[in-house]
Amino acid sequence: MAKRQLRLGAFMRPVSIHTGAWRFPGAWPDANFNLAHLKTLIRKLEAAKFDAFFMADHMAVLNMPVAALQRSHTVTSFEPFTLLSALSQVTERIGLIATASTTFDAPYHIARRFASLDHISNGRAGWNIVTTSNPDAALNFGLDEHMEHDERYRRAREFYDVVTGLWDSFADDAFVRDVDSGIYFDPARMHTLGHKGEYLSVRGPLNIARPVQGWPVIVQAGASDAGRQLAAKVAEVIFSGVNHLPDAQRFYADIKERAAKAGRDPEYVKILPGCFVVIADTVEEAKAKKKLLDSRVHPDSGIATLSSLLGHDVSGYDLDGPLPQIPETNAGKSGRQKLIDMAAREKMTVRQLAQHVGGSYGSLEMIGTPETIADQMQEWLESRGSDGFNVLFPWLPGGLDDFCDRVVPELQRRGLFRREYEGETLRENLGLPRPKNRFFE
Numbered sequence: 004m005a006k007r008q009l010r011l012g013a014f015m016r017p018v019s020i021h022t023g024a025w026r027f028p029g030a031w032p033d034a035n036f037n038l039a040h041l042k043t044l045i046r047k048l049e050a051a052k053f054d055a056f057f058m059a060d061h062m063a064v065l066n067m068p069v070a071a072l073q074r075s076h077t078v079t080s081f082e083p084f085t086l087l088s089a090l091s092q093v094t095e096r097i098g099l100i101a102t103a104s105t106t107f108d109a110p111y112h113i114a115r116r117f118a119s120l121d122h123i124s125n126g127r128a129g130w131n132i133v134t135t136s137n138p139d140a141a142l143n144f145g146l147d148e149h150m151e152h153d154e155r156y157r158r159a160r161e162f163y164d165v166v167t168g169l170w171d172s173f174a175d176d177a178f179v180r181d182v183d184s185g186i187y188f189d190p191a192r193m194h195t196l197g198h199k200g201e202y203l204s205v206r207g208p209l210n211i212a213r214p215v216q217g218w219p220v221i222v223q224a225g226a227s228d229a230g231r232q233l234a235a236k237v238a239e240v241i242f243s244g245v246n247h248l249p250d251a252q253r254f255y256a257d258i259k260e261r262a263a264k265a266g267r268d269p270e271y272v273k274i275l276p277g278c279f280v281v282i283a284d285t286v287e288e289a290k291a292k293k294k295l296l297d298s299r300v301h302p303d304s305g306i307a308t309l310s311s312l313l314g315h316d317v318s319g320y321d322l323d324g325p326l327p328q329i330p331e332t333n334a335g336k337s338g339r340q341k342l343i344d345m346a347a348r349e350k351m352t353v354r355q356l357a358q359h360v361g362g363s364y365g366s367l368e369m370i371g372t373p374e375t376i377a378d379q380m381q382e383w384l385e386s387r388g389s390d391g392f393n394v395l396f397p398w399l400p401g402g403l404d405d406f407c408d409r410v411v412p413e414l415q416r417r418g419l420f421r422r423e424y425e426g427e428t429l430r431e432n433l434g435l436p437r438p439k440n441r442f443f444e
């Protein structure tokens with residue numbers, strides 16, 4: 004039997020998650036806003052046969068004090084659809100995943116943008132469904148308060164039904180374009196959604212032909228109970244934030260079981276933890292590179308990042324003591340719990356925890372040689388901690404080049420990663436079926 008294959012996404016917003024990335028020797032400090040650089044990077048990722056280029060998105064600058072904000076490149080970036088449309092024109096196979104929020108957008112807008120991106124890219128679009136955890140986003144959309152966490156997920160579920168229903172507005176053969184009779188489309192092959200629900204009211208139909216992939220690939224990253232439940236019901240790719248193999252295996256088993264209970268084939272739910280990689284000829288050298296990178300992060304950024312991830316200001320705590328009890332939050336729940344667990348497990352002080360997350364946000368880290376990193380990725384894959392990884396590069400372009408030039412060939416040599424794309428669309432490359440049109444098939 005063929006070996007299970009790794010799926011690799013490239014986490015490209017911000018271009019590097021690490022707060023010190025833009026200050027690393029040889030890094031491109033302006034990579035976030037330099038289209039020429041982004042074109043070079045996506046071409047390199049496509050040559051390495053990455054499954055997808057992933058753009059996170061946020062509806063506000065990070066919720067941290069300006070003293071920390073001013074030091075970070077991770078708060079600003081291009082808007083995903085504008086960028087991915089441009090990048091679709093310099094690539095042919097790599098998937099293009101955009102993040103869009105179900106809390107701060109309208110389903111008709113989202114259905115149109117993804118349908119357009121899918122047509123423009125010949126079937127390479129994916130939608131990362133987020134409910135937006137940063138409470139400051141509300142202030143940019145005419146609201147005083149952020150919608151409550153579980154309610155955000157209830158709205159997200161209804162939103163998904165509406166968006167996918169809109170994508171099914173036209174049968175695949177609806178557009179007859181009969182020049183002789185003058186009929187452009189067959190009205191019998193058009194469906195008007197007529198949705199009126201708890202949160203949304205949308206008549207339809209969508210004014211765009213059904214996407215090339217039927218539906219763009221559905222991606223999700225929520226990991227709280229409400230987040231997992233939504234992911235298990237709808238997501239085809241799940242970005243997880245786990246940073247510890249036993250936790251990852253529990254998360255993996257839980258999601259696959261929830262998906263099976265929801266009547267889905269668990270094979271069609273691919274779980275990809277974010278994975279921060281630093282590569283060198285020896286493990287010691289890789290650790291030294293990471294140390295140099297971490298030294299480029301100002302202490303203000305560490306404390307502010309930790310406060311933002313915990314949804315609670317920790318700047319007044321004893322930095323050399325253990326992390327005190329942190330109150331519940333209406334921001335992201337699972338990331339907060341992961342850090343609380345990590346601090347307890349590794350007996351970290353607040354200062355140590357802040358240093359750790361101030362750089363790579365507490366992601367899973369693989370720091371070593373191409374061989375040791377391939378060993379770790381293989382272990383995660385084979386012990387069902389993941390189906391692949393969403394790779395976070397430590398700086399650009401060097402960290403991305405190292406991964407593409409050195410780790411990818413090692414994974415290919417082991418038969419764990421493709422040498423050629425299997426298909427044309429993102430679905431074909433991920434081995435996901437094309438969804439049936441619920442109104443016409």
Ligand SMILES: Cc1cc2nc3c(=O)[nH]c(=O)nc-3n(C[C@H](O)[C@H](O)[C@H](O)COP(=O)(O)O)c2cc1C
Nearest residue numbers: 059060102135224225226227230242244335336337
């Ligand atoms: C790899 C990864 C990428 C994410 N990207 C985004 C993003 O682009 N925008 C966003 O608002 N949230 C993003 N999130 C946050 C999740 O959507 C979610 O809010 C978070 O994992 C907390 O889960 P919960 O909302 O279920 O508590 C991301 C999370 C992970 C692990």
